Amino acid sequence: MEIAKNMDLYKKLEILSDAAKYDVACTSSGIDRKGSGKGMGNCTAAGICHSFSADGRCIALLKILFTNECVFDCKYCVNRSSNDVERAAFTPDEVCRLTIEFYRRNYIEGLFLSSGILKSPSYTMELLYQTLYKLRHEYHFEGYIHVKAIPGAPQELIEKTGFLADRMSVNLELPTAESLRRLAPHKTRKKILAPMRQVQLSRKEHKNELMLFKNAPQFVPAGQSTQMIIGATPENDYQILSVAESLYQKFELKRVFYSAFVQVNQDAELPALPGGPPLLREHRLYQADWLLRFYGFGAGELLSEKRPNFNVFLDPKCDWALSHLEQFPVEINRADYYTLLRVPGIGPKSAQRIIKARRISSLDFADLKRAGVVLKRAIYFITCSGRQMYPLKIEEDFILRNLMYSQSRTPAETVTYRQLSLFDDDRVFGEVPQQLLQAGV
Amino acid sequence: MVIFQCEDSVDGIFTGVYDAWDSRIGHEAVALRLREKMDLELFAEYREVETDAQKAAKVARSVRSKMGQDAYRVIYQAALSAYPEKADCIYRVIVHGMSANVTKYEAQNVIWNLQSRDVCRVFELSRKVGNEAHRYFQFVRFRELDSGVLFSEIQAENQVLPLIGEHFSDRFPNENFMIYDNGHNDCLIHGKQRPWFILRDTSPDEVAKDQLAVREEEMQELWKGFCRSISVEARENRGLQRQFWPLKFRRWMTEG
Incomplete structure (x- = not known):
């Protein structure tokens, strides 16, 4: 394990971006900041994705490791010390120059700096701090910076770094302490949560200070995030979502990211995934995550001990609506915002538009379509001025079949009535697939 | 009537x-x-x-x-x-x-x-x-010309230049840059520490816009290499990529 000296920049960037690619958090959101007019850069709260890689994920930040040298030996990680991979390390100046040159060509929104553990956590954190300090004060960079807080690094160092970064994150790595013990022997849950709590408390403290002094320095203004690996350990969706919920509530995180486990190492402790990474599961978790953050759902409403995993065929919101049909139909012209949000096919934007538009006159189905409501899903759950669009049964089986088979269209009236024929068959709805029967829906 | x-x-x-x-x-x-x-x-x-x-x-x-x-x-x-x-x-x-x-x-x-x-x-x-306009916050790509000017060419459907001028001049107050919309033949121009403006019906010098600065190509190579190596092979999904990043934008982009 030699760090090659005199490696050229291209090669280094290749190795260290390749090593960072399994980190999922590439967002540049959470803070609106104008440029000061002296340096370079600003931030937009919505975040800006500048490019998209071949896997369809966004490239918003220059996502690199400072070094992929690591003293830890986590079983799932490509950079673990027992792996024989090419190792490299940047110098602080190289990172700064790359960031600035990429930024001024509008390639990126900022820097995402993570690192393997070189020598010790505090030594590594010190290097990250120095890099950020240079970037902010010598290169006058005012764009977005996301940096990792390294568990085990001294508090003062994390504190100092926090004033230079926009977002900090500590990776939870695995959903439960037990899994962590098994796959990441050098890390403990307690050690990971300590810096997370520290960042949370410092943020609170400095927010209070900001109320008193307008120009007090901001500490991690875009909040903190974390990520969990999904599918490397046997937790179910309910456990994972509950962990996420408590992170949002108890640690005030801005985001929890889920990363479908990608097999990079062969290890007896790791599961074999012949079907590739569990992408659908990851997708369902993200859908549920949005429901937690923007739709006012609780983890306990979506899943339970008895039904611990998401429905493969339906998104969590439709799934929830189908098992709570007693709350539907919802009257579009009367229902309050939070009730509207619970209707499949209506999101925060369309719900807000509905509320604004109905102040002026009542809405019908054509208006809903213009407001951006996805009618092919919403139609089963709503009425406009007391009427449904078509006479539809509010019945679990019927809605489920239609949601699944008419993915792209709203059901015509003919679906509710069937012409009797001598050659009656199931062609109207098609056969119920075996998988569905097994899943028991 | x-x-x-x-x-x-x-x-x-x-x-x-x-x-x-x-x-x-x-x-x-x-x-x-x-x-x-x-x-x-x-x-x-x-x-x-x-x-x-x-x-x-x-x-x-x-x-x-x-x-x-x-x-x-x-x-x-x-x-x-x-x-x-x-x-x-x-x-x-x-x-x-x-x-x-x-x-x-x-x-x-x-x-x-x-x-x-x-x-x-x-x-x-x-x-x-x-x-x-938001798409162009994302997909404008500058190249550095040998005069030190950052130059970008786009082909917009609507007249987006007035909507993106503020964003880019706030972002790069110390740069001389120019965004040329070849669909409408308009130029957005920003001079160092000066307000931005739009010239209508103006096209930039054909020769000057292809004379790159010394280190420009190296930077472009670095960026292309980064875009390749940041992708996870096991998750490859070109359809998803195309959905977020339509082909029509790529023609004018460094990594496209």
Whole structure:
């Protein structure tokens, strides 16, 4: 394990971006900041994705490791010390120059700096701090910076770094302490949560200070995030979502990211995934995550001990609506915002538009379509001025079949009535697939 | 029917609104068309609208004060759209919001009245233009020329330059940069520590725009290499990539 000296920049960037690619958090959101007019850069709260890689994920930040040298030996990680991979390390100046040159060509929104553990956590954190300090004060960079807080690094160092970064994150790595013990022997849950709590408390403290002094320095203004690996350990969706919920509530995180486990190492402790990474599961978790953050759902409403995993065929919101049909139909012209949000096919934007538009006159189905409501899903759950669009049964089986088979269209009236024929068959709805029967829906 | 022909610009359309209203013919009997994008109609009288910055400013001011800043933003963005009949829709919306019998509360909310066909159209146009502008926050790519100027070429459907100027000049106050929209033949120009402006019907020097700075190619190679190595092979999904990053943008981009 030699760090090659005199490696050229291209090669280094290749190795260290390749090593960072399994980190999922590439967002540049959470803070609106104008440029000061002296340096370079600003931030937009919505975040800006500048490019998209071949896997369809966004490239918003220059996502690199400072070094992929690591003293830890986590079983799932490509950079673990027992792996024989090419190792490299940047110098602080190289990172700064790359960031600035990429930024001024509008390639990126900022820097995402993570690192393997070189020598010790505090030594590594010190290097990250120095890099950020240079970037902010010598290169006058005012764009977005996301940096990792390294568990085990001294508090003062994390504190100092926090004033230079926009977002900090500590990776939870695995959903439960037990899994962590098994796959990441050098890390403990307690050690990971300590810096997370520290960042949370410092943020609170400095927010209070900001109320008193307008120009007090901001500490991690875009909040903190974390990520969990999904599918490397046997937790179910309910456990994972509950962990996420408590992170949002108890640690005030801005985001929890889920990363479908990608097999990079062969290890007896790791599961074999012949079907590739569990992408659908990851997708369902993200859908549920949005429901937690923007739709006012609780983890306990979506899943339970008895039904611990998401429905493969339906998104969590439709799934929830189908098992709570007693709350539907919802009257579009009367229902309050939070009730509207619970209707499949209506999101925060369309719900807000509905509320604004109905102040002026009542809405019908054509208006809903213009407001951006996805009618092919919403139609089963709503009425406009007391009427449904078509006479539809509010019945679990019927809605489920239609949601699944008419993915792209709203059901015509003919679906509710069937012409009797001598050659009656199931062609109207098609056969119920075996998988569905097994899943028991 | 009296048809007012106006220039395809925000000022042109607002002047058209002013003239059509001021003519006192009656809102039902007038229509607005863009000079460049219209078919002649039988049984109509045509009047030319001379673009007048003062008249346009008056319209803008009253829209702001009566219908609110949100409504102004929506109408302004819609006026940048490539839709040929935008002028008339905008006129109808403004009439809707500023008629004498409309209360202040109603006027402030006209823009959310999606039940009205014209409001809805303007709203859609505005959203499209706004979305395209955001795409160019993402996909503008600068290259450094040997003069030190950052140059970028785009091909926009709608006139997005006025919407992205503020963002880029706030971001790069110390750079000389230029964004050329070859679809409309407009240039957005920003000089170091100076305000930005747009030159209409101007194309940049063909030779100068291809003379790259010394380290430019190296940077481009680094960036392309980064885009390749950041992708996880096990998750490859070109369809998803195309959905977020349509092919039409890639032609003008470094890594495209």
